[in-house]
Amino acid sequence: MEVDVQFLPVGPPSEFLSNRAVVVIDVLRATSVIIHAISRGAMEIIPVITVDEAFRLAKTFPAGTTLLGGERGSRKIPGFDFGNSPGEYVAEKVGGKRLILTTTNGTRAFHAVSSAREILVGSFLNVGAAARRCFEMGKDLLLFPSGDEGNFSLEDAVCGGMVIDHLIRQARDSIHLTDAASAAYLLYQQFKQNLIEAFHVSHHGKDLIAKGLEEDLFYCAQVDITDVVPVFKDGAIRID
Amino acid sequence: MEVDVQFLPVGPPSEFLSNRAVVVIDVLRATSVIIHAISRGAMEIIPVITVDEAFRLAKTFPAGTTLLGGERGSRKIPGFDFGNSPGEYVAEKVGGKRLILTTTNGTRAFHAVSSAREILVGSFLNVGAAARRCFEMGKDLLLFPSGDEGNFSLEDAVCGGMVIDHLIRQARDSIHLTDAASAAYLLYQQFKQNLIEAFHVSHHGKDLIAKGLEEDLFYCAQVDITDVVPVFKDGAIRID
DSSP: OEEEEOSSSOOOOHHHHTTOEEEEEOTTTHHHHHHHHHHTTOSEEEEOSOHHHHHHHHTTSOTTSEEEEEEETTEEOTTOSBOSOGGGOOHHHHTTOEEEEEOSSHHHHHHHTTTSSEEEEEOGGGHHHHHHHHHHHOOOEEEEEOOBTTBOOHHHHHHHHHHHHHHHHHHGGGOEEOHHHHHHHHHHHHHTTOHHHHHHHSHHHHHHHHTTOHHHHHHHTOOSSOOOOOEEETTEEEOO | OEEEEOSSSOOOOHHHHTTOEEEEEOTTTHHHHHHHHHHTTOSEEEEOSOHHHHHHHHTTSOTTSEEEEEEETTEEOTTOSBOSOGGGOOHHHHTTOEEEEEOSSHHHHHHHTTTSSEEEEEOGGGHHHHHHHHHHHOOOEEEEEOOBTTBOOHHHHHHHHHHHHHHHHHHGGGOEEOHHHHHHHHHHHHHTTOHHHHHHHSHHHHHHHHTTOHHHHHHHTOOSSOOOOOEEETTEEEOO
């Protein structure tokens, strides 16, 4: 089982992806929001690239079934039901509903890897369950940090490193790490005693703190609070 | 002064590069070879992408002035004067000569960043001098690991982290690290007591050992054995 990490959020060629499982990671905050919302009973989440696309798509579904979530510049989008803070997505609001989500980094990532064999959603919230799922599938694996506006993002790499830490414990000698996977694993070792510290080093983490969204950091740094591992398939994210 | 590291060897847009200094790093082995050969008296080194281009270009210079160096699959190219082992480039052979060099990763990197304001050549061999030169220039800096056949390469990132370690000591509060720069700095911290260990983790390092080229690793892991910081300008690498 080869484990690789894509350090810049550029989708690899389809022929590379077609035999691989991918875990999309956007700790701050899209995949944390997705995992949280699905664990609170959201029926499905459709990640879209643009705000226009979100509004247009929402109109195609029966009234009352669909809600809009996401951000631009970390802020809630005018006319949307939710921003990009996991805590907003409470069961009373999202239970049984379809969500259309558009964010700066995370929702793009799903489209960048859409030709992969399997696409899972990972964050610290479900890291143990996501790693178990990868191990059970036994496929070569690409961890796909969503990055920060096209750049490398530290917290996503650290989360990827935590997935790898789990896989090493489970797979032992049968796991082969690329250089990027080794680096992510080593970066995780630096922050494993204090994940919040990675957010304080990262550009995106500091930006969220400056915008008064530090509470989201504490939420997103929680480890293994759910066993839900949502899957992106045919354009939507659901429980498999 | 912003310091960034490009974790995949893809040239950023010209508008990003035009105001920046870039340090190209290919520890194993192209930039180690270049620094070694220049420090042994080579007049200039012309990095080219293809073997055909190397042969064609060599014919345009007067007989006896120009030598060919480089590798494919880590092996010396048939008809070339040198492979890609720094130790081959002794003063008796390269002194006063022009070298045309073509390698899998390093020579491509120079062309990928050719629109940058200043392009320096870095490796462990000249890391302190390269960092001082960057600090004196005072420009925003992009460290450019040459990667491993298009992938992230651990040893180049670690060398980038060592440049950053020097810059932090010199520049203190006036230095701003991107997430990639912070990650490279942290990766360097993991290997600073034993740089050879990074080669033993890296795919490229392991491949060179398997091909009987372990001696090159010891050569390339030497720190600050020269103050030469070659510059790539107008298609050729020289002492500025």
